[in-house]
Amino acid sequence: MQQPPGISTLNRNQILQELPAEKFDVIVIGGGIMGAGIALDAASRNLKVLLVEKQDFAAGTSSRSTKLIHGGLRYLKNFEFGLVRSVARERKILHHNAPHLVTPEPMLLPVLKNTSYGYLATALGLSLYDFLGKVSPTERHRMLGKKETLQLEPLLNPEYLKGAGYFYEYRTDDARLTLEVLKTAQAHGATCLNYTALTSFSYNTDKQLNGAILQDQLSGQTYAVNATCFINATGPWVTELMAQDQAVKGPGLYHTKGIHLVVPRNRLPLHQSVYFDIPGGRMLFAVPRNQITYLGTTDTPFTGNLEQPEVNREDAAYVLQAINQMFPKANLNLSDVVSSWAGVRALLYDPGKKPSEISRKDEIYVSASGLISVAGGKLTGYRHLAENVVDKARALKFPQLKKKSQTKNLTLSGGDFHNLKEMKQFEATCLQLANTNGLPPERIPILIQNYGSNTNLVLEKARKFKSQGANTEIALLKAEIWYAVTAEGATNLADFLIRRTGMLYFEREKIEGILPDVLSIFQEKLGWNDETAERSKNDFLNLYQAAVAFKDAKN
Missing domain, CATH: 3.50.50.60 (FAD/NAD(P)-binding domain)
Incomplete structure (x- = not known):
């Protein structure tokens, strides 16, 4: 090929x-x-x-966001109607141009007792959101009572709950x-x-x-x-x-840091994403994704290393406390966190405003x-x-x-689908190819999330590697690395395990088992000497360990 x-x-x-x-x-x-x-x-x-x-x-x-193409619902709080209109309509364009990467996901917006936005205000806000974004009839919001909300999401704290808005946002991999x-x-x-x-x-x-x-x-x-x-x-x-x-x-420019924590899905088994108010004017997301649920984000002033912002212990404690208040049965603690990431936002400075209030x-x-x-x-x-x-x-x-x-x-690479039906047909074809050639069918949905209509290139290459004697797991791993190097500019282990596959964030537990093979494949593919291979491995291991290090905040 x-x-x-x-x-x-x-x-x-x-x-x-x-x-x-x-x-x-x-x-x-x-x-x-x-x-x-x-x-x-x-x-x-x-x-x-x-x-x-x-x-x-x-x-x-661009790899450290909340990984949502959202319509800017929270910007209504600052009366930024033009911004909401623009981004809500942009997400429809992105969904059309990259349907494998920008997918609609249901989301709950709980209405809580003793907060600034009650049931009526939430309903009005979501109605305005639907209007400004020209939301399609199938994705328009509906308001739920307390009983129906708890049926949809039993883990929510009933003590503070009055009801919820049910609406759609769009998930992505940034x-x-x-x-x-x-x-x-x-x-x-x-x-x-x-x-x-x-x-x-x-x-x-x-x-x-x-x-x-x-x-x-x-x-x-x-x-x-x-x-x-x-x-x-x-x-x-x-x-x-x-x-x-x-x-x-x-x-x-005003730099702020936003952090996200990752926990196993079985520790916070949400049925859909939840988006809720927390003290201090922030809103927090809890987003289920395959076998994990990720939580965030913060919005705190940042003056550190722009290239490697860290999630410190104070950041993590803040998010976990808010999550446990909203989902008390989860009772999450720092030992439950299996990965994390932090990103830096560059906001245009607006004197006198809190980070969450800056446009x-x-x-x-x-x-x-x-x-x-x-x-x-x-x-x-x-x-x-x-x-x-x-x-x-x-x-x-x-x-x-x-x-x-x-x-x-303009259709983006991997987005060659006219509608959801075509995507489902493509997934069925890929599953058939996997089953016919002894490749792991459970990986197909994740591959399509990542590569879209380019998945068949990866599977065909995996089939070839398997025919040459590689076992099933190694054949697929070699095919993904081949694609990352020859089509996506990957030059080292971190490029592949973080930004090409998202494994550091979403499947970190698997990395230790495959790391020797990933290193060997890269060394062969790029002709590395042992010194270069060792340096790439150590560079990645530093990032791998930092994802769960949670150092104390520096004063």
Whole structure:
């Protein structure tokens, strides 16, 4: 089988070496969901695009969110009706373009005694939510009494419960969504490189940006590149890059940390997601997913390491206390937590407001040298914001470009399904292929969640490995690594076990048993020497252990 379409690590060195001879229309700095969306929007308008990311794709905030494409219900509390309207409608577009990754899920919003929002206010809020988001009739909310709510979710605390709103949100895997957007951008002619840092800019005689120096973080080699337009989509690092361009003060950014805890599903066996108020103005999610339930999130000021924010003991205790108050029969404690993650949000500073009160609005800035920077924003609204950024670039740098954004109706990689019926038919075909070839059928739903219509490529490769003598588990593992390396730019164990498969978060208990095989397969596939293999293993083990370390908060 030839290499599948996508981003291949095997071609990476050749692509880097050819960069100096290229002239790009647009260079996007940042490989999270925002940068990915901009790259796709620009490439689908026939602009020549290079995207670079200093870490792995989606290594920052774009793999550390609550993993929901939600309509911004809580933003109604701040009367941000325009934001709610925009993101609620965006989620419908994303569901249409990537149905394997953006799936509707029922959610309960409990109405509690002695809280600021009673039964009537909740009903009115959900009605407004349905109206602003043009929610389809099958997904519109309904209000439930206490008895019906407890029938749906018996674990809820009856002492505080008055009833609930029952509505739909959309679940995703943020890292996988970012990868599918990047792969689609690559299919439209973009060049996407991870572990490639922009170290400096260069300027023409008019003091306008026209080039940059890139450094390959794997080899240390540097490369000069040229472009007409540079777009800064680095999320929490946006002001750092703006200062690198010009020593002027950028927008006021306020970094906040959001953490999530993972517990086994049997310790909190919810029947649907629950979204509820907690003291301090925050709202908390409890989201069941396959064999786990994850809990979050917080919204606390953050000034630490942006690349590796940690979940400390205080963070975990705060979430567990709130969860135990809502679900007292669970009686969760820190020993129940099997994994965790923390992400950093970059909010536009609004003096005098608490983190939870600061708007999730976005802004586009243009420096005197022509650097376009985007700050703020959120996962759900990435596509529309990317369209606005490229429109700004078109107005400033490409006035002759007439082509408008194509992404509203652009199917993402893996999303080749017209409706749910086609997805079910595809799943049945994959199950038949698995059963025929002795592959584990219980893995099919998870594979389709991850890879969508590309699952057949993984299964066909697994069948080939099995025919060559590999046992069932190793054959499928080798096939997933093959796909991660040849189509999704994976370069090390952490790339695969965190952002390509989500195993560190959702199946951490399995990692210890398969880690030697994963290391062996990577070493063979990428030609690592023993020193490189040991370094990749140790780098991952540090992250593996950090997921349950829960150190004391630093004063």
